[in-house]
Amino acid sequence: MLGIDVDLEVRRVEVDLFEALAREVLTVVRLVKLRSAAPSREMDALQDAIAERVREYVRKSMPMPNPGTTVLDQTAELKHATLICAPTEFQLQQRVDWASSEFGVVVVASPEDRSSPWSGDAFVRDDDRFVGFTLLHVVSVAGLWRGLPTGSFELVRREESGHRSVWLSRVFINAVLAGALSRRAAAQVLTEAARSDSALVDPGFSAPPVGTVFIQDGQVSGYIDEMVQGAMSLDGGALEFNEPAVTAEPARDRSNAGTESVRFVSFSADKLARVPVWTWRWLTSAAYRRVTKALHSDEGSTELVGYESHVFDTRELELIADAERIVMDEQRARAEAGAPASVSHIKSTPRLWARLRELVFGSLDGSADLSDLGFAPIEDAVPIFGRVSDVLALPEHPWLPPRSLVPHDFPERVDWYVLALEDPRERLVDAAADASAARDAAQREVTTLQQDVERLKAELSTPIASPVEAPPSATPAAAGTESGPAAPPPPPAPPAGDAPETLALKTSIARVETKLGEATAEFARFSIEAERFEGGVNAFDEWASTQDRTFVWRLLTRLGGERRAAEQKSAEFSEQIDSLTIPEPGELIRLRSRFHRVVVPTWLIGAVVAGLSVYELVRRAIRGDDIASEIELWTILGATVGVVVIISVIALIAYHRGWSRFQRRINLERHRLAQLGTNSRTARQEASRLASLHRQTVDWLVLLSRAIHRPWHVPEQWTAKDDLEVARSRMPFAVQVATVVDDDHASATRLRGVMTEHLFVRGWRHDAFTSLVREIAIDRGMLSSSFGPHTLDEDLPHASNHSRRMLLAAIDDEHVLTRVAGPRLEELMKAAHRDEGQVTRPRVQPVVDDPLHVIARGPNGEPIATDRAWDDFLLGSLAGRTDPMTPLSATVLTEIELGERHHERVQSHLVLPERLAAKLAYSKDTPVQVVSFPDDSTGVVDLSWRVDIAGPVPIRAIHLWDRTSRPRNPESSAVPTTNTSGDAEEIDTGI
Numbered sequence: 001m002l003g004i005d006v007d008l009e010v011r012r013v014e015v016d017l018f019e020a021l022a023r024e025v026l027t028v029v030r031l032v033k034l035r036s037a038a039p040s041r042e043m044d045a046l047q048d049a050i051a052e053r054v055r056e057y058v059r060k061s062m063p064m065p066n067p068g069t070t071v072l073d074q075t076a077e078l079k080h081a082t083l084i085c086a087p088t089e090f091q092l093q094q095r096v097d098w099a100s101s102e103f104g105v106v107v108v109a110s111p112e113d114r115s116s117p118w119s120g121d122a123f124v125r126d127d128d129r130f131v132g133f134t135l136l137h138v139v140s141v142a143g144l145w146r147g148l149p150t151g152s153f154e155l156v157r158r159e160e161s162g163h164r165s166v167w168l169s170r171v172f173i174n175a176v177l178a179g180a181l182s183r184r185a186a187a188q189v190l191t192e193a194a195r196s197d198s199a200l201v202d203p204g205f206s207a208p209p210v211g212t213v214f215i216q217d218g219q220v221s222g223y224i225d226e227m228v229q230g231a232m233s234l235d236g237g238a239l240e241f242n243e244p245a246v247t248a249e250p251a252r253d254r255s256n257a258g259t260e261s262v263r264f265v266s267f268s269a270d271k272l273a274r275v276p277v278w279t280w281r282w283l284t285s286a287a288y289r290r291v292t293k294a295l296h297s298d299e300g301s302t303e304l305v306g307y308e309s310h311v312f313d314t315r316e317l318e319l320i321a322d323a324e325r326i327v328m329d330e331q332r333a334r335a336e337a338g339a340p341a342s343v344s345h346i347k348s349t350p351r352l353w354a355r356l357r358e359l360v361f362g363s364l365d366g367s368a369d370l371s372d373l374g375f376a377p378i379e380d381a382v383p384i385f386g387r388v389s390d391v392l393a394l395p396e397h398p399w400l401p402p403r404s405l406v407p408h409d410f411p412e413r414v415d416w417y418v419l420a421l422e423d424p425r426e427r428l429v430d431a432a433a434d435a436s437a438a439r440d441a442a443q444r445e446v447t448t449l450q451q452d453v454e455r456l457k458a459e460l461s462t463p464i465a466s467p468v469e470a471p472p473s474a475t476p477a478a479a480g481t482e483s484g485p486a487a488p489p490p491p492p493a494p495p496a497g498d499a500p501e502t503l504a505l506k507t508s509i510a511r512v513e514t515k516l517g518e519a520t521a522e523f524a525r526f527s528i529e530a531e532r533f534e535g536g537v538n539a540f541d542e543w544a545s546t547q548d549r550t551f552v553w554r555l556l557t558r559l560g561g562e563r564r565a566a567e568q569k570s571a572e573f574s575e576q577i578d579s580l581t582i583p584e585p586g587e588l589i590r591l592r593s594r595f596h597r598v599v600v601p602t603w604l605i606g607a608v609v610a611g612l613s614v615y616e617l618v619r620r621a622i623r624g625d626d627i628a629s630e631i632e633l634w635t636i637l638g639a640t641v642g643v644v645v646i647i648s649v650i651a652l653i654a655y656h657r658g659w660s661r662f663q664r665r666i667n668l669e670r671h672r673l674a675q676l677g678t679n680s681r682t683a684r685q686e687a688s689r690l691a692s693l694h695r696q697t698v699d700w701l702v703l704l705s706r707a708i709h710r711p712w713h714v715p716e717q718w719t720a721k722d723d724l725e726v727a728r729s730r731m732p733f734a735v736q737v738a739t740v741v742d743d744d745h746a747s748a749t750r751l752r753g754v755m756t757e758h759l760f761v762r763g764w765r766h767d768a769f770t771s772l773v774r775e776i777a778i779d780r781g782m783l784s785s786s787f788g789p790h791t792l793d794e795d796l797p798h799a800s801n802h803s804r805r806m807l808l809a810a811i812d813d814e815h816v817l818t819r820v821a822g823p824r825l826e827e828l829m830k831a832a833h834r835d836e837g838q839v840t841r842p843r844v845q846p847v848v849d850d851p852l853h854v855i856a857r858g859p860n861g862e863p864i865a866t867d868r869a870w871d872d873f874l875l876g877s878l879a880g881r882t883d884p885m886t887p888l889s890a891t892v893l894t895e896i897e898l899g900e901r902h903h904e905r906v907q908s909h910l911v912l913p914e915r916l917a918a919k920l921a922y923s924k925d926t927p928v929q930v931v932s933f934p935d936d937s938t939g940v941v942d943l944s945w946r947v948d949i950a951g952p953v954p955i956r957a958i959h960l961w962d963r964t965s966r967p968r969n970p971e972s973s974a975v976p977t978t979n980t981s982g983d984a985e986e987i988d989t990g991i
Contacts, residue, residue: 033055083141136171167950186832193759194714212366275600410428432537443523555701714818741845841870897956917930
């Protein structure tokens with residue numbers, strides 16, 4: 001068998017006939033026997049035997065019908081036909097028995113060859129065209145024309161020939177080798193649509209899908225910012241850093257006047273009652289220290305132990321216990337700050353990924369409602385980006401920094417993951433700044449050392465005089481005074497050896513020059529390093545300039561900023577924990593000492609004054625004086641007591657105020673430590689959450705970007721024009737062939753325009769993504785419920801179902817991508833067929849083998865244009881004339897039977913595409929039947945077919961078996977000479 005494979009290559013396939021019948025469920029099986037008209041009875045018998053054997057086995061191979069079914073209910077029908085093809089003047093003379101005994105329909109191809117029913121006959125000759133003539137009739141009888149399910153004699157519904165009669169057939173074919181024009185146009189549209197830089201999807205060259213409007217270039221940046229902000233706000237701001245809340249300071253304890261008075265009196269009584277005790281402890285401890293120092297000194301072996309004055313009372317111990325708990329709180333806060341985030345804090349919801357997917361696709365094809373994310377409709381039209389490059393760049397194009405331009409610990413490649421987790425440009429800028437600072441410091445050191453060398457050399461060149469002989473004016477400080485420049489020193493006398501001062505200067509110069517060389521080398525090294533890192537910054541900026549205006553770049557920059565803010569906040573909380581000042585217990589001792597230093601002297605002075613006053617009163621009372629009239633003494637005594645009381649109260653108030661402040665500080669520090677520990681832990685958890693979530697965000701964006709930049713794959717054979725070689729000299733004239741004129745750009749553009757309009761509808765990109773996921777699921781043998789867009793949305797970092805990993809592994813499978821493109825290719829071709837009125841087929845160029853064409857000229861002497869309209873060519877030589885019928889050639893009949901006019905009783909059948917059949921109309925009495933078939937815009941060949949049938953005709957009327965006819969010109973005839981010995985020669989008829 002010969003056929004065309006999926007790559008449109010002609011293939012020869014060997015197959016067992018009965019194995020092929022066993023594989024297929026066929027409703028019609030046509031068994032066509034092509035007789036070779038050879039002048040040998042032995043050849044006739046051999047052909048009959050072979051044909052009968054094949055027919056018998058094919059009949060047995062067919063499924064047996066149910067005895068209770070009718071002919072119409074049979075599952076398979078076997079039809080027999082015998083085709084006889086011979087040149088015009090070829091004869092078998094008396095051997096007609098095999099023709100009359102054939103089973104089924106016997107067809108004799110009318111031995112004529114003309115380009116149309118109205119043109120002259122070139123006769124059928126035994127040459128190269130005879131093979132084409134035979135194949136033309138075989139294909140017609142067997143029903144092998146593309147798109148047509150019936151053969152020529154099934155059109156007239158005659159099962160068998162009459163007794164000793166045959167049918168005459170004449171066939172015409174007009175065909176345009178379209179090279180699958182619609183397929184190629186659809187493939188070109190799909191190829192262009194898959195490109196991110198295609199002019200098919202560009203605000204400057206194409207129209208947006210219906211219901212959408214392209215965002216103007218001047219508004220792209222604003223919409224990108226809105227898109228980034230919308231992405232950050234998804235799922236309650238899941239991608240943002242949720243900064244820990246700082247609570248207010250705890251409120252102070254509330255109390256009323258009575259309660260506070262009781263507390264103050266209790267505090268005062270306790271402190272006043274302990275004054276003698278602490279005074280005694282202070283005196284004894286001081287005495288013991290003095291005795292110890294006098295008897296043993298500070299380095300002695302014994303120390304006298306008494307009451308210590310720096311111990312605490314009960315109230316102070318309670319307060320100190322609170323202060324010690326602050327230390328425990330600090331340790332707990334540090335542990336919380338350094339603890340890793342648990343998995344329970346790294347959570348997201350499918351809603352986040354679903355909305356992010358809708359945001360990306362909706363911004364490009366209007367497939368989702370994004371009015372709440374900054375894409376409010378404009379006069380009922382959804383704004384979309386016209387260029388994919390405004391939203392997504394290709395993730396396969398990372399920056400591969402030259403290692404000579406970046407620090408040694410810089411990433412080897414800067415991709416979306418690096419951008420989401422850190423700021424590579426900031427690292428380069430910091431490295432360049434550090435190198436520049438080191439270079440400037442080295443330059444300053446070099447300058448300083450050069451000045452030192454020059455100063456030391458100047459000192460070395462100045463003669464060194466002894467202190468006795470050197471006048472004051474000869475010192476370096478007196479050189480170059482206001483009186484004028486100093487006179488040059490006289491040349492020193494050649495010494496017998498260098499003085500110690502000279503040797504010291506030379507040593508210093510050598511040491512400084514060594515340091516100068518090292519500093520110069522450091523300066524050169526830092527200069528080269530600074531230039532390298534600045535070059536790295538420039539190289540990064542050059543790469544970033546191609547992407548920094550896209551949604552992905554700005555989103556990744558925002559994500560990196562959020563994560564760095566979380567890490568920075570966590571570090572700040574840790575630093576605040578380190579900077580907290582824990583109240584020292586010695587502050588309570590200082591407060592008590594200050595209170596005692598005020599109260600004890602006051603009490604002592606008051607006691608002395610009061611004692612003297614009481615003594616004087618007692619003395620006067622003994623003397624008999626009236627002490628009641630001693631107003632001055634009583635005044636002094638009362639004033640003393642009052643002053644002591646007032647000072648004591650003031651000291652107690654100050655003591656209580658300091659005590660309260662200390663307690664408040666403890667409360668505040670404990671509150672701050674608890675809050676800092678919680679906030680630091682929360683910030684670290686946020687940093688861990690964002691690092692995990694942002695990495696998965698990049699995974700999601702990479703998947704979406706790759707799916708958008710390559711939604712499908714169009715094989716090359718879909719866009720390639722079929723390389724069909726037209727051998728015009730081997731074809732009969734009844735086969736008219738034309739090829740498509742490739743330079744008819746207007747028609748091709750209109751065809752692609754119709755297809756583009758059908759492809760670019762709202763949601764076309766998201767539909768392609770859904771198809772890709774579905775095809776991958778089919779390829780992996782999974783159900784749609786276990787692998788689909790919803791499972792991709794549910795692939796969460798804390799509970800992964802690995803669907804994104806599977807999608808990423810298969811997203812570049814060309815076999816899967818081709819299956820995504822296949823239905824769209826078919827739909828575009830069907831759309832072009834449905835909109836036939838909007839599509840103009842290109843003009844065609846007939847393939848002719850006319851020697852006169854080289855000298856043909858038009859009225860003005862210009863070459864005659866031979867290209868024609870597509871449909872006009874298909875109809876031109878088959879239909880449309882006022883005399884649609886012409887008889888068959890008289891050469892098919894014997895001279896005796898011409899009078900019966902068998903060749904004039906012709907029934908014509910025009911088998912045409914539906915679009916052409918609608919253009920034809922014949923009167924009812926015209927023996928022309930129009931049979932239409934659906935247009936196949938995917939076909940390699942577009943054809944129209946005409947079959948003229950006459951019969952049944954008696955066998956005796958066929959010229960092929962005329963025993964009385966003889967060729968008029970034996971020299972040019974194909975009839976062989978008969979051998980007198982009775983042996984017939986075999987003629988190669990080409991069958």
